[in-house]
Amino acid sequence: SRHYEGTKMLGMCRTSFLFSVYLIIYVMFLFSGAAVFSVLETPPERATKARVDGAIQKFLNDNPSVSDQALEELISEIVKASNRGVSAARNASGEPNWSFGQSLFFSSTVVTTIGYGHVTPLSRSGKIFCMLYAMVGIPLTLVLLSALVERLLIPTVWLLQWLNSRLGHLYQPFNIRLLHLFIIVLILIGLFLLTPAAVFATLEPEWDYLDSLYYCFISLTTIGLGDYIPGDSANQPYRPLYKIATTGYLFLGITFMMLTLAVFYDIPQLNLGLLFSSSDETNM
Amino acid sequence: SRHYEGTKMLGMCRTSFLFSVYLIIYVMFLFSGAAVFSVLETPPERATKARVDGAIQKFLNDNPSVSDQALEELISEIVKASNRGVSAARNASGEPNWSFGQSLFFSSTVVTTIGYGHVTPLSRSGKIFCMLYAMVGIPLTLVLLSALVERLLIPTVWLLQWLNSRLGHLYQPFNIRLLHLFIIVLILIGLFLLTPAAVFATLEPEWDYLDSLYYCFISLTTIGLGDYIPGDSANQPYRPLYKIATTGYLFLGITFMMLTLAVFYDIPQLNLGLLFSSSDETNM
Numbered sequence: 001s002r003h004y005e006g007t008k009m010l011g012m013c014r015t016s017f018l019f020s021v022y023l024i025i026y027v028m029f030l031f032s033g034a035a036v037f038s039v040l041e042t043p044p045e046r047a048t049k050a051r052v053d054g055a056i057q058k059f060l061n062d063n064p065s066v067s068d069q070a071l072e073e074l075i076s077e078i079v080k081a082s083n084r085g086v087s088a089a090r091n092a093s094g095e096p097n098w099s100f101g102q103s104l105f106f107s108s109t110v111v112t113t114i115g116y117g118h119v120t121p122l123s124r125s126g127k128i129f130c131m132l133y134a135m136v137g138i139p140l141t142l143v144l145l146s147a148l149v150e151r152l153l154i155p156t157v158w159l160l161q162w163l164n165s166r167l168g169h170l171y172q173p174f175n176i177r178l179l180h181l182f183i184i185v186l187i188l189i190g191l192f193l194l195t196p197a198a199v200f201a202t203l204e205p206e207w208d209y210l211d212s213l214y215y216c217f218i219s220l221t222t223i224g225l226g227d228y229i230p231g232d233s234a235n236q237p238y239r240p241l242y243k244i245a246t247t248g249y250l251f252l253g254i255t256f257m258m259l260t261l262a263v264f265y266d267i268p269q270l271n272l273g274l275l276f277s278s279s280d281e282t283n284m
Numbered sequence: 285s286r287h288y289e290g291t292k293m294l295g296m297c298r299t300s301f302l303f304s305v306y307l308i309i310y311v312m313f314l315f316s317g318a319a320v321f322s323v324l325e326t327p328p329e330r331a332t333k334a335r336v337d338g339a340i341q342k343f344l345n346d347n348p349s350v351s352d353q354a355l356e357e358l359i360s361e362i363v364k365a366s367n368r369g370v371s372a373a374r375n376a377s378g379e380p381n382w383s384f385g386q387s388l389f390f391s392s393t394v395v396t397t398i399g400y401g402h403v404t405p406l407s408r409s410g411k412i413f414c415m416l417y418a419m420v421g422i423p424l425t426l427v428l429l430s431a432l433v434e435r436l437l438i439p440t441v442w443l444l445q446w447l448n449s450r451l452g453h454l455y456q457p458f459n460i461r462l463l464h465l466f467i468i469v470l471i472l473i474g475l476f477l478l479t480p481a482a483v484f485a486t487l488e489p490e491w492d493y494l495d496s497l498y499y500c501f502i503s504l505t506t507i508g509l510g511d512y513i514p515g516d517s518a519n520q521p522y523r524p525l526y527k528i529a530t531t532g533y534l535f536l537g538i539t540f541m542m543l544t545l546a547v548f549y550d551i552p553q554l555n556l557g558l559l560f561s562s563s564d565e566t567n568m
């Protein structure tokens with residue numbers, strides 16, 4: 001028993017050591033990401049700042065009667081409205097932010113935790129309702145998506161069994177599982193990233209292919225930066241239909257993303273987390 | 285065997301029926317959310333729009349020499365810059381968006397999938413790097429947070445065992461589990477929502493308590509709308525330290541949120557998803 005205790009202590013030390021190493025690598029990963037973003041993005045930020053400052057200066061030069069302070073006050077109002085999701089420009093989409101269709105899109109992005117934030121609740125009651133809605137909606141969505149993933153797992157398992165029956169005598173089970181994961185990832189990329197990106201690049205007047213791919217990726221990972229939103233261009237025909245189709249795409253895409261993750265985590269050799277687990281301690 | 289097949293078919297019909305009902309309720313949930321948001325948010329949106337339109341009209345009246353078109357062009361530039369995360373106002377925070385500290389905050393919000401989007405990559409290379417960074421960073425973060433949750437589960441299980449030993453002879457196991465979940469939820473709300481909200485409300489000059497609570501809630505659920513960002517007010521002293529402390533809070537808070545969900549899903553009676561599961565089909 002003392003020997004067992006000793007082995008256990010050693011095991012705990014080992015997982016704690018591995019975990020500390022992982023933590024250090026992780027912090028380094030965050031710092032190096034910050035360095036790269038800072039280097040890549042400082043020049044375009046400066047260019048944008050210079051451009052808008054230049055436009056303001058040119059306006060002041062062209063209109064010498066305008067006082068510096070009056071313009072500054074106006075700019076402050078415009079920026080404040082813009083931060084609250086209201087565009088002061090006349091060529092904006094024309095559709096109100098909180099029409100029924102836009103509100104439906106907002107609700108969907110809250111419960112999926114995408115949260116683009118291109119429009120956000122402004123009233124106190126809107127913020128309170130948003131919290132309550134997310135509190136109920138996120139678990140409901142998780143249940144829905146998990147049920148969908150479970151249904152999709154049936155054909156996914158069939159595929160694995162078929163691969164095993166065809167290739168089982170030639171390759172190791174681990175290699176067949178890798179091939180299986182690779183096929184699922186290919187379907188994810190082809191059907192839920194590259195194809196929709198092509199559709200968005202066609203439909204959105206100002207998006208190139210990279211913008212569209214970036215939108216799809218940032219949405220399906222539920223990061224949802226909100227710098228690109230489909231269907232918000234001025235004079236977009238069929239806007240409501242477009243928004244509903246986009247919502248459907250997002251739900252399906254997130255489901256398939258979850259399916260891919262489930263297949264990935266089901267291959268123990270790829271699951272880094274098992275390195276730090278002391279599962280006999282934590283079973284309830 | 286035919287009897288077994290029959291029972292199984294009936295079971296599948298039942299889960300499919302329940303799933304369809306769930307789907308209908310879910311769609312109704314989305315629609316009613318949309319209706320409420322639309323009703324609550326249309327008036328403040330109109331007020332904001334009226335306010336900024338009024339400011340523009342007043343400016344044009346005060347400066348009759350300014351041409352409508354010249355001002356419209358300026359406004360368009362200002363709104364465009366604002367949408368790219370660059371404020372044209374002179375009283376903006378003064379800190380560049382992509383300083384090292386701000387970039388670190390951005391990296392953290394990408395890998396946790398919060399994705400506030402108050403600043404976003406503008407360059408093509410920045411967008412490509414953002415996708416690659418998320419592709420590696422999100423799984424790494426999931427592994428880290430899961431390992432932390434597993435460590436936190438140890439004292440959590442102790443608490444449950446202690447409750448069982450004290451109350452086991454008085455109450456049903458299910459009721460003790462509910463009490464246990466209730467205690468964990470209380471800790472989550474007290475330590476990771478109400479207390480940090482009080483801190484933010486004190487530190488941020490323009491946030492009231494509801495704003496702060498809304499920020500904490502929207503962040504820990506990883507929705508991350510990005511309408512409130514701590515440490516971005518003008519002349520914020522100790523900005524880097526403040527941002528780092530906020531990042532630490534977000535990681536810990538999301539971890540505790542995941543712990544609470546783990547405790548919740550471990551109570552089978554509360555796990556709606558089991559209604560639709562046909563688990564014998566889907567084990568790999």
Ligand SMILES: [K+]
Nearest residue numbers: 115224399508
């Ligand atoms: K977001």
Ligand SMILES: [K+]
Nearest residue numbers: 114223398507
């Ligand atoms: K998000």
